[in-house]
Amino acid sequence: MTGTPPPAAPPPAWEDLVTAALLGTDRRTPPGAPPGRTAPAALLDAAAAETVRRRAGLRPGRAAPRPEPAPEDPRPALPAAAVRRLGLLLADRPGSGGSGRRGTAPDLMELLPQWLAAANSRGFAAPAEALPALLDAARGRTDLRPAALEFAGPRALWLARLNPDWRFALRATPGGGAVLPGPEETDRINQLWQEGLFAERVALLAAVRSRDPDAARELLATTWPTERAEDRLMFLDSLRTGLGPRDEPLLEQALADRSRNVRATAAELLSALPGSALAARMAVRAGACVAVDHTQDTPTLVVEAPHECDAAMERDGVVPKAPSGRGERSWWFGQLVEAAPLASWQARLGGRTPQEIVALPVADDWLSELHAAWCRAAVRQRDADWSRALLGVPSAPEAGGPGAVSLAERAKLLGTLPAGERAEWVAGFIAAHGLSEAFQLLGVCAVPWAPPLGRSVVDALNIARDAGSYPWSFSGVMGLAERCLDPAEAGRLDALLAIPDEPEDASPGAGGYWAEAFQRLGTTLRLRAVMSEELGAS
CATH class of the missing domain: 1.25.40 (Serine Threonine Protein Phosphatase 5, Tetratricopeptide repeat)
Structure with missing residues (x-):
């Protein structure tokens, strides 16, 4: 009687073959092969057979849906000469030589930011064939990203969703490139504000603020008490655009926030509104610290810094703990002067002009502290008259001016001038x-x-x-x-x-x-x- 043949041995598992190859056939005999000198050849034969089996048995993957077509870019096309120039700029790469000598050829990659700014100012659309190279350039240089993404337009976001190397474009675009509702779509605005992701809500608030500051503030007020502290800080920062007196009630409310960072930002914004109640409170505090001494031959400013930082000062944004190496009283004093309206000093100091006030001597080595605080106030309040007074004439010795304490301060003061x-x-x-x-x-x-x-x-x-x-x-x-x-x-x-x-x-x-x-x-x-x-x- 002929017996039933034994079932064929199952093919060795691929993982077992890999293990044998890694350990060596002297330590691990390949599955189904005799030990000895023929083991290496048996391992290779088994691996070849298993490779064919795996390939033959591979099931085709499911067909993925086709991506939606790229959105149209309605902007005008670049002139042909500009298209060629863009290709040359994107093809240039920084030299790899170690020498500091640059030669006479222009650095094309350094000209790319200017070219992008000029193209954006004229409203041109990026040619489709240049988008991959443009995104690669922006990937390697973060300083290029804002202008490059503006020039690349909506198609850059479409590409970024298909290529992980370009995902930075989604992160760099508020809301990930989502189409924001227009000003007439009030229902969509409210729905997105209530239900949207954080990035979408930030983008929405910024867009509404840019076209209607009051509407943005009212939108923020509807959910303010329920927002997370870190979100409140980001939303509050959006009020810098179009900041005005009508923002004061919300900012005053934020002064009582449980987050110190939110309180500090609210106080900073209120101090940039010279007519705010906080600015008036700071003017009283700062004015009490500075007076004119007429008993000397030349009128001299004398400073009596605050002896404590009380709860009211802290609520108005004064940070009580001084940085390491800084005296507490001078730290508090600088914050008070920085937040006080500059116009209040003319009434406090005898109707003198900013130039005359800055020219007054200051007793007891308080000059640098007082003038540095006035510099910060002039920058915050965008006061050109005070900036001119603090800058002085550029030909002054060391060009320090009567009040600017560093090149960085002078640069900031210059930023307030035409x-x-x-x-x-x-x-x-x-x-x-x-x-x-x-x-x-x-x-x-x-x-x-x-x-x-x-x-x-x-x-x-x-x-x-x-x-x-x-x-x-x-x-x-x-x-x-x-x-x-x-x-x-x-x-x-x-x-x-x-x-x-x-x-x-x-x-x-x-x-x-x-x-x-x-x-x-x-x-x-x-x-x-x-x-x-x-x-x-x-």
């Missing part, structure tokens, strides 16, 4: 003090630089060349000049291209390096002019 006046002040600073401390100040000037400022920068660079130093000592200013100097100044650089005779104490070869740097600057300016023409500039 663009033309700002450029004129910085030009005077450079003419008097050179470029060594001008970098921060140049960064707050409008682009392109006004002609007087541009001339002062070129003249100061020429003076530095004649002094025999190397150009990379001024690489920061030179880089700013490439981006900010008016292209019309390119002609003035032609006279600086010759290699001058080097004085005996000059750095070896400095003249040649300067000629190279000026040639690169001139080439960059001319390229910027061509780029502007390609975009259809008038």
Whole structure:
């Protein structure tokens, strides 16, 4: 009687074969193979057979639904020349050499931010074929992202949902690129505010605030008591846009918030409203600390800092604990002066103008503390008159002005002045003090630089060349000049291209390096002019 053949042994599991390969056939015999010298060959045969079996038995995956078509971009198309220029800018990559010498060729990647700003100002749409390279560039440089995503438009968000490498575009766009309801869609606005994700609600509040500050504040008030502390802080920060007297009741309510950060932000915003009740309270407190002493030959300001930080002060945003190394009384005093309306000092100090107040001597080494607080107040309240008084004339010794305590403070004060006046002040600073401390100040000037400022920068660079130093000592200013100097100044650089005779104490070869740097600057300016023409500039 013929017996039933035994069932075939099941094929070895792939995991068992991998384990045998990792441990070695001397330690682990492959499944179904005899031990010994033939084990390695048996392992390879089994792995080959299992590979074929796995492939043959692979079940096809379910067909995924096709993605929705990319949204249309209604903006006008780029001119053909500008499309070619964009391709060149995106194809450029920073050099990998270790030398600090840059040569005479323009740095195209540094021109890309300017090109994007110009294209956005003219309302052009990005060509579809350039979007992947544009998103790759923005992925590697966070400073490019706002302008690049604005230029790329809705199709960039469509692509970002399909490629994990570009997900930053969704994070960088408030609400993840969701289409926000229009001003007439009140039901959708209320529904999104009540039910939306946090990012969507932030985007919605910002959009409503930009077009109707009162409506945004009323929307926020409907859910204010039930919001989380960290969310209240973000929502409150949106009130900076269009901040006005009607925001005061909500901000006063926020002064009693259980979150210290929310209270501090509310106090800061109220102090930026000179007519607010908090500003009036701070004016009384700060005014009680400062008086004019007429008993001396010259009227002198005397300061009596507060001796305690009471509960009312703390409620109005005064932080009681001083930073390490800072005296408590001076810390409290600075916060009071910073939050007091600047207009209150003229009434408090005998009707003097800001210039006259700032010029008064201050007793007992309180000058730097008092003036630094006035600087912060002038920046917060956007008071140009006080900024001028604190800046002083740019030709003053060390250009410190009577009240600015640092270059950073001066840069902030300059930001409150009109663009033309700002450029004129910085030009005077450079003419008097050179470029060594001008970098921060140049960064707050409008682009392109006004002609007087541009001339002062070129003249100061020429003076530095004649002094025999190397150009990379001024690489920061030179880089700013490439981006900010008016292209019309390119002609003035032609006279600086010759290699001058080097004085005996000059750095070896400095003249040649300067000629190279000026040639690169001139080439960059001319390229910027061509780029502007390609975009259809008038």
